[in-house]
Amino acid sequence: MSIAKNNSDSQEQYQKIFIEQASTAMAMVDNNMCYIAASQSWIKDYGLEGKEIIGRSHYDIFPEIGDDWKAMHKRCLNGATDICEETMFQRADGSIQWIYWDVRPWFITENKIGGILMHTGDITRQKEKELERTRIEKILDKTNTIARIGTWEVDLITNTVFWSKIVREIHEVPNDYQPTLKASENFYEERVSRTRFINTVKDALIHGTPFDLELEIITAKGNPTWVRVVGQPELVDGQYSRLFGIIQDINKVTQSEKALNKAHSELQAIFNSEALAIITTDKNGIINRFNHGAEVLLGYSTAEVVGQKRPGMYLFREEIIKFKNDMAKIYGKDPSTFDHYVDIPEEDLNDTREWTYRRKDGSKVPVLSNITAIKNGKNKNQGFIAVSNDISEIKKVENELLKKNELLNFAEQISLIGNWQWDTLIDKVQWSQNLYRTFELDQETIELKFDTYFSFVHPEDKEIVTQHFAKAANEKRFDSITHRIVTTTGKLKTIQLLGKVIANEKGEIIEMIGTCQDVTEIKMAEKKFKGLLESAPDAMVIVNEKGKIQLINKQSEKLFGYTPEELFDQSVEILIPTRFTPKHTAHRDGFFHSPKTREMGEGKELYGLKKNGEEIPIQISLSPLHTEEGLLVSAAIRDITKQKLAEHKLIEAKDNLEVVAQKLSDQNRQLADFTHITSHNLRAPVANLNSLLEIYNYTEGEAERKDLFNKFETVIQHLTLTLNTLVEALKTKISDSSEDLEDVDLNQVLKNTKEILSGETLKSGAIITSDFSKISNIRYNKIYLESIFLNLVGNSIKYKSDERKPEILISSFIEDGKVVLKFSDNGLGIDLERHGHKLFGLNKVFHRHPDAKGVGLFLTKTQIEAMGGAISAASEVNVGTTFTINFN
Secondary structure (H helix, E strand, O other), rough: HHHHHHHHHHHHHHHHHOOOOOEEEEEEEEEEEEEEEEEEHHHHHHOOOOOOOEOOOOHHOOOOOOHHHHHHHHHHHHOOOEEEEEEEEEOOOOEEEEEEEEEEEEEEEEEEEEEEEEEEEEOOHHHHHHHHHHHHHHHHHHHHHHHHHEEEEEEEEEEEEEEEEHHHHHHHOOOOOOOOOOHHHHHOOOOHHHHHHHHHHHHHHHHHEEEEEEEEEOOOOOOEEEEEEEEEEEEEEOOEEEEEEEEEEEEHHHHHHHHHHHHHHHHHHHHHHOOOOEEEOOOOOOEEEEOOOHHHHHOOHHHHOOOOHHHHHHHHHHHHHHHHHHHHHHHHOOOOOOOOOOOOOOOOOOOEEEEEEEOOOOOEEEEEEEEEEEEOOOEEEEEEEEEEEEEEHHHHHHHHHHHHHHHHHHHHHHHEEEEEEOOOOOOOEEOHHHHHHHOOOOOOOOOOOOOOOOEEOOHHHHHHHHHOOOOOOOHHOOOOOEEEEEEEOEEEEEEEEEEEEEEOOOOOEEEEEEEEEEOHHHHHHHHHHHHHHHHHHOOOEEEEEOOOOEEEEEHHHHOOOOOOOOOOOEEEHHHOOOOHHHHHHHHHHOOOHHHEEEOOOOOOOOEOOOOOOEEEEEEEEEEEEEEEEEEEEEEEEEEEEEEEHHHHHHHHHHHHHHHHHHHHHHHHHHHHHHHHHHHHHHHHHHHHHHHHHHHHOOOOOOOHHHHHHHHHHHHHHHHHHHHHHHHHHHOOOOHHHHHHEEEEEEEHHHHHHHHOOOOHHHHHHOEEEEEEEOOEEEEEEEHHHHHHHHHHHHHHHHHOOOOOOOEEEEEEEEOOEEEEEEEEEEEEOOOHHHHHOOOOOOOOOOOOOOOOOEEEEEEEEHOOOOOOOEEEEEEEOOOOEEEEEEEO
16 A cells, blocks of 8 residues: 555656656646646746646636636546547737647546646647638639739640639639630730730740730630730759749729720810810919810910919909809808909819900900819819810800890780790799780789689680680690780780690690780771671682681672582582683692792683682682681682683784784894804904914924914905905895705815914914714804804813813714704803803803903804704813704
């Protein structure tokens, strides 16, 4: 027994010494959990330096130990062993300590437990590092997810590719997608990004350089997306074995940059705009920005203003004072000392109003300007920006609208018309000024309702008014209505209402608008009109727009044999023979479309149809009548049977006189033609002689002078021939030009024309060609034909273009059995849109040529038409003209 006790004590002492000398945290407690021994690491790890713990209870040293740990200790005292790799232990001071432990019993004898051994380790720093690493990894993972950053790797040895989850999301591929190097390249936009990526990777693998690119990919779903690709090659044993990096989705950033650049460009465009004047000042009121629009508006250059001037240079003092007073009132400042540059350092000034600017030249211009405070990063005002635009045209339009409104009010007063609006949903009515005057109601009465109007309706007319508005509401259409009212002073008036019904998308009536006219005097006039109608000497028939007879007088009853009751609302065609009915209906509709007082069927014979079927010649005058029922037509009808008999006799006498007059007219016309031909045909050879003489004076060579003398001789011969011909024509009695017809050779006429105009041809260098292969002879008045050639060819030379030599082509052919002659040139041409209507007029010229008389084309047309032919022209300015003659 003594030996056993000694052995037990010795063993306990050995354990105690072992524990005290242990390098790790160890403690030995008895069955009462009182300390027997503790290592220095235990004391240090648990902050027990300087404390006496031997013999004290473990639970006194660590009062924070909970019941779960006490239960564990109890189990170990009963022989259990408890091992924990890590756990969190909260100290009494609130600090957290991470520990691991191995708690097991120690034995006094083989079967007797003397207490427990606690072997622990403080892994707080290690655990904190681990937790920090985990936290950082989570933050990084979250950041990568938010920033859309994923990792990628290419194993260059095995040619395998790794994509992280984010990279797959960016490329919009499934999570089980297995990328390859070639497939990875194909995601990049083909035109630019793919080539750039491939070349950059090649360069990185050759030189080992890292890369950082912004490229566009086309995702698996076909969506274009911008990404940032960062890569780095890895060198192992002198060989690049791996390429790795990150991919970031920067599509939103790229799009934002584009949007920002676009917004910047748009703002820059606005600032550079001529339409807006943009002026900014610093906090001292000195102008520091002055855009092009401000230069245009005010006439100052930027250099004259920026850094030197204040807005007061173009503002009027009274408007500045008004602005400051208004701002002082808004911000609760003293107007006498208020300065918006000083007194509102942080307020958001934003003011829009009209100003009058003074330009550099002293003129004034009205503008609409918005003044806004400019703030810095500390929300302090650093100055102001004024955006202004010229509202001169707007003011002009406003003034015009005011004038038109005044004119409208004046017109309403003159016409006794007013306008009204009725909001049917809230039963609110608005009247114009003239409507108040019509009803003799005080204009201060603003609470107008439908009953306000209805209270003025004459008692006998209230029923028809009620029915009318009910019908308008039902049919959503407001027809004209005329009824009586009793004004506030008791006057009886007749008014006419015209209106329109307005409905919403659901078909619900929301408003009625219209006009109201005082037609009292018109109604009185109608009574007078009916009296005048009965006293008219002619038959009077009143017809509405539908062609229905509304009223006839006594003379109409006598003329046609019908009573008023028989004709009322009958078609007016009942009074017209059947053969005229279709045309009459069209004429009637045309008159209502454009009504004006006029004679009907002027120059035509008109007939009326009596009730007994007898036709009588009549004369009709039509006049429009505007009434409250709409447009009517008043037809005054007169029986002209006796006049027709007298006219017949006059026509016979007139026909005899016309025969004589026609002969005299023909002779006068022929004499006029002869006079024009004489003056014009003599003028051309004389002008040609003058041209030859001018050329002769400048010619030095004898051979050329001799050639010119020959031309002088030819021209003089033609002039002599022309004079002789004209003299012979003068001796002969002037008669119909068709009596002087002869076979004329077109080639010979052209030859004579060239000889007469040889001087002008030489001077201008004109090239005259012809094509008479299809017909070269025509039967015609030779004098007329030579005059036609001379006029048209002469005009082509006279009105040549300064940019090219004149080229003239004359051709003849047969078309529809008739001879056609064409004269085409490449001269100045004629603007037919401007001058076509007067092309062949007498004394009409279209170019500023000193020799232009305006006779040639008139004479040519007269001669051609005298022979039964026609002439027309086609022309384009600075291209040329073609005259086409159609011979009878």
